[in-house]
Amino acid sequence: MTRRKIEENFFRVLMVLATIIVAGSFFLIVGTIFYKGVPFMSIDMITKIPGGGFYIGKEGGVLNAIVGSMYIAGGATIFGLLISIPVAIFINMYLGGKNFIANGLRIAFDVLFGIPSIVYGAFGFLIMVYFGIKASLLGGIVAVTLLVIPILVRTLDEVIRTVPHELRDASLSLGATRWEMSKVILRQIRPGIFTAILLSFGRAIGDVASVLFTAGFSDNVPTSLHQPAATLPLAIFFQLGSPVEEVQGRAYASALILTIIVLIITILSSILAKQFSKNKI
C-alpha cells in the first residue's frame, strides 16, 4: 500500500470515528432522557402545576415551568429579533464602504456571544435593581433578550452576507433607497431568520444562569409580567437535587419535555424555512 493510500485510509477512519462519537453522544443523551424520563411521564406532568408536597414525591406537574420557559424564550426571541434585524441590516446595508466600523461591531458581538450567561444574569439583575423591578417574568425576558441578541445578530449578519451582491446592485441600480433594498434582502433571508429563531429559542429555553436571579421561581403559572416565573431548566435543577427517587425521575421527565419542545421548534423552523426558500434566488 502506498503512503498516500495509508494516509487516505487513516483520515477516513478518523472522520468516521469522529462522526460516530458525535452521533453516538446525541443518541446516548436523548436515549438516556427517554429511558429515565418516560416512566415518570404523565398527563399530570404537563397539565398541572406542582401541588403541595410535589418536591417530596406527591402529585402535580411542571406546567408552571413549561409556560414560564415558553414565555421567557418566546418573549426574548421576539424582542431579540426586533432589535437584531435592524442591527444586522444596519451593519450590512447602511455602513456600506465603512468596513472597519462593521468589522468592529462584528467583533463586539462575537465577544458578547462568548460571554457566559451568568454575566447576563448579573447584568440583568443590575438593570432590575436600577429600575426597581423584582425577580419576574419581565426580568427574565430582559436578561434572556440580552443573551440572545448577539446570537441573532451574528446569525442574521452571516445570512445577509450570503445574499449575492449583485442583488443589492440590481435593486440599487433601479433607484431603490437603502430601506427598499433592505426589504429585497429581507425577503431573501427569511429562511435564515427561521434558523436564527431556532438557535435563539434553543439557547433561551435551555439557559439557567441568566434567569436564576432575574425570573425567580414560582409554583404558579405567571399571569402578569411582574410575577415570578419558573423555567424548565431550573425545575430540573431543583428536582434533581431532591433525595426522593420519584422527584429525580420527574426531573428526567421534565428534561424530556424540554427536549420535545426544542424538537418541535426545530421541525417547525425547518418546515417554515423550506416553505420560504421557494421564492429565494
Added chain:
Amino acid sequence: MTNNPHISVQHLSVQIGNQEILKDISINIPNKKVISIIGPSGCGKTTLLKSFNRLLDDTADVKVTGKVLVDGENIYDPNVEVTHIRKKNGTAFAKAFSLTHVDL
C-alpha cells in the same frame, strides 16, 4: 458622436484601496445609440458601468475623481439625489434577478 452626449465621462479615475481600476477615462455616449465596451476580464468594464449611476458608492475604500455628466448634470456632485440618478440610469447586470414584490 453628437454634440450633446447623453452620458459624458470626463477624466474619470477610480481607485479602490491602493489599486487604480480606471485611469483618466473620457468618453461620450450619445443618446439612443447602442455602445459596446469591450475588454479582457478585469479591465474595468463593470466599474465603468457602475460609475454611471454611482453604484461604486457602496464599495469599501473607493475614491472617484473626474466627472460623469448625465444630460449635462454631474452625478458626482454632492448635492445630487443618488436615487434620482439611479432611476434615470438603470443597469442590467450579467446575472439577472427578478425583484418580485418590489414597487419602485
